[in-house]
Structure formats: structure tokens, C-alpha cells
């Protein structure tokens with residue numbers, strides 16, 4: 407541990423901030439020795455404000471992050487670091503500096519519209535244009551890495567290229583390139599995502615589907631329902647060989663246990679027990695622990711309609727509206743006029759559902775199951791502009807410590823994706839994905855609505871100032 411004398415009082419006051427926030431005070435993690443080493447040059451300096459670096463340690467007041475090109479070169483406090491000449495400065499005084507958010511479950515081809523058949527029927531030829539809107543909404547809301555779990559491969563490849571070249575603003579995209587199913591032909595034809603449903607009948611076809619997605623650049627594989635144990639094992643083996651995770655939906659309890667045992671790494675949605683039962687079967691908990699399976703609860707997807715029915719003004723979500731072309735917004739707005747009529751997520755309004763989610767999430771937490779932050783953003787009323795902070799807010803309301811939630815949405819999500827060496831914390835050498843929040847998420851996760859600066863790969867996409875929110 408190497409701390410300057412000047413930094414010690416600052417860390418003590420950070421501990422006070424933590425205890426005021428109702429979190430368990432934690433000892434400051436040692437800076438890793440290079441963190442406050444002064445670099446000779448930097449292209450960007452984010453200066454002032456509370457520094458939350460993506461590790462569990464106490465936040466550091468008077469923080470500073472120095473970026474050179476696309477990498478972080480130093481993170482520490484103004485007591486120990488100076489801004490090199492020539493660096494662009496973002497003043498974060500009074501705000502919070504933290505790693506960019508990572509959302510491990512989004513859908514870039516949808517924007518919150520509530521009629522899938524209408525949406526995909528109308529916009530299938532326009533997926534690249536829709537994905538451009540989603541990408542901008544996510545990035546401007548502080549999501550610097552997003553995992554797409556269902557999109558059309560051609561549109562995703564094009565969108566990824568445009569984002570990576572800087573042609574359009576967007577998060578780093580990790581994509582499953584559609585999903586793999588074992589359905590009847592009729593089920594495939596009926597489904598609105600039929601153009602990017604890869605339906606398999608045999609183990610060989612399952613293996614081939616995994617290889618095709620990987621060849622298309624998939625950074626994760628997504629399995630939907632109906633697959634046999636042998637098919638799942640073949641897909642999981644192919645993913646394993648390429649260092650990728652397999653995630654997806656689950657059916658009933660037997661199906662869930664079969665998937666865990668077959669090597670499915672992630673379970674999407676908190677559908678871990680029948681209906682609204684708040685109890686996850688002990689065999690399932692044990693299976694999740696034994697195989698170290700991750701769970702992505704996507705609670706906001708389940709609750710978005712009910713919350714909107716209770717608070718109809720949310721249909722006019724100003725952040726989503728501001729970042730959606732007017733013709734698309736008019737289409738979305740008319741589809742969400744009456745949130746109570748939607749069938750797809752029926753029952754979202756019921757108090758019992760809220761209680762069941764809370765009970766299941768607490769059961770997972772108390773058992774030590776690994777939970778991630780993913781939202782299903784883009785699903786009905788679940789806008790890309792708000793889904794991530796709302797999921798994080800629900801986690802806090804359901805008993806997680808705020809610092810744990812911040813670390814989950816950054817470093818742990820990065821580790822799950824196999825990107826832990828590249829992103830997820832403000833560590834020198836990592837990619838410069840940094841956001842500035844006007845407020846303190848340790849005190850209120852809702853402050854994440856106020857992301858006033860966004861840096862991805864060292865490039866500034868949003869700066870504090872009028873209209874930054």
C-alpha cells in the first residue's frame with residue numbers, strides 16, 4: 407500500500423460518507439502502487455468529485471482520472487496527481503466519477519414498443535437504423551458496454567462496425583448474433599424474430615449453430631427454449647473452446663436443472679420458480695452454487711408495465727423521447743397508451759409479483775449465488791435510457807449494498823463477459839470507459855439518471871453543461 411500522507415484524511419472522510427449511506431463501512435483497498443503514479447502525458451483529465459473505481463474500496467474524494475488515447479493511465483486524487491499540459495479537462499467537482507456501466511442483457515432492435523408483431527413487421531428492414539437509436543440511448547445514459555441477446559446478425563455486425571469506427575455513438579457491443587432454439591417449424595415461423603432464430607433439430611445442428619454465431623463475431627451465445635441436454639452440451643462445449651459464455655432462458659424446474667448441469671453459464675430472468683412463487687427450490691439454489699452459474703434477474707423487465715400503469719406519466723419519458731426520432735416515438739407512444747392491456751408481460755402490476763421478485767432475489771443473495779446486472783432493455787416500456795439504473799435501484803431496494811451493486815454493474819459484469827482485463831474498473835491500463843454522475847449513487851441509485859459525462863475508449867461522447875442530462 408502506498409498512500410501519501412495527504413490522501414489519508416481524504417480516505418477517512420470517505421468512510422464517513424459510506425456509513426452515512428447506510429452501507430457497511432469497508433476498509434480502503436490499497437491503491438495498487440501504479441495508480442497514483444504521475445504520467446507524463448494525457449489526452450483527457452476528469453477532475454474533482456468522488457472517485458468510485460469499480461473495486462469494493464472506499465470511494466476517494468477529490469478524485470482524478472487521467473486518460474491517454476483509449477487507456478486509463480492514472481486514477482487517484484488531486485493530492486497526488488496533476489493534470490499534464492495539453493489534456494482536455496472535464497470538471498467533475500461535486501459529482502461522482504465511476505466506470506462506465508455494463509448491461510449484460512439488452513435488445514438493440516427494439517425501443518420499448520409494446521406490440522412485437524407490429525414493430526418487427528414494420529421495422530425488420532430498418533434494424534440498423536433502430537440499433538443506431540438504441541446505441542445512442544444506452545451510451546448517453548452511461549452504458550459503455552451492452553450485451554445484445556437476440557439481434558439480427560447482419561444488422562448487429564454493421565452496427566458494431568459503425569460504433570467501433572466512431573461513425574455513430576454507442577456502447578461497446580457484445581452480441582449473441584440471434585438465438586438458438588429447438589422449436590417446431592410453425593413456432594419459428596410465428597415468431598417475430600424468425601429472421602434471427604437459428605432452429606436446430608440435432609446435436610450436429612446445435613454445434614454448427616454455435617460455430618456460425620462465433621464465426622459471425624458472437625461474444626456470447628444465447629439459447630432459447632426446447633433444447634435437449636445433448637444439444638446444450640454441444641453448444642456449451644463450443645462456447646467453452648472459444649472462451650465464451652452461454653446464457654439463456656429456462657423452462658420448468660427440471661429444464662433449469664438440466665441446463666445448469668449441461669454448462670449453461672447464465673440464467674436470464676428470475677424465472678427460477680413456477681409462477682409467482684417466491685421460493686426457489688433448494689435443488690436449484692444448490693445447482694447454481696455448484697456450477698457457479700450466474701443469474702441475470704432482469705427485474706425491471708418484469709415490473710416496467712406495472713410501474714407505468716401506476717405512474718402513467720412515465721409513458722412520456724423525457725430522456726427516451728429526446729433520443730428517439732419523432733416518427734418512431736409517435737409509434738411507440740401510441741402502443742403504450744394503455745399499459746394494462748398488454749398480454750406479453752401480463753401480471754406485472756400485481757403486488758404479489760413485486761414481493762415474489764424481492765423474495766427470490768434475497769434468496770439468491772443470501773445463498774451467495776452470483777447475480778449480475780442485465781435489464782432486457784428495449785422490451786415494452788423498458789427504455790434503454792432508464793433500464794440499467796432502474797435495475798440497480800431495485801437491487802438496492804431488495805437488499806443489496808449500493809457499493810456491491812455498482813461493482814456488479816461494472817467489474818463483475820466485465821468478468822462474466824471475459825473482459826475483466828479490459829474494462830469494468832478505473833485501473834491504469836484498462837480501456838477508458840468513464841462516466842460522471844451528478845450526484846452520488848451510493849446515496850441514491852436514482853442519481854444515475856444524471857449521467858453528465860460519458861467517455862468510451864477515451865473518446866468523450868458527452869460533457870457536463872446545459873442539456874447534458
Ligand SMILES: [Zn+2]
Nearest residue numbers: 511513555782
Ligand atoms: Zn431478452
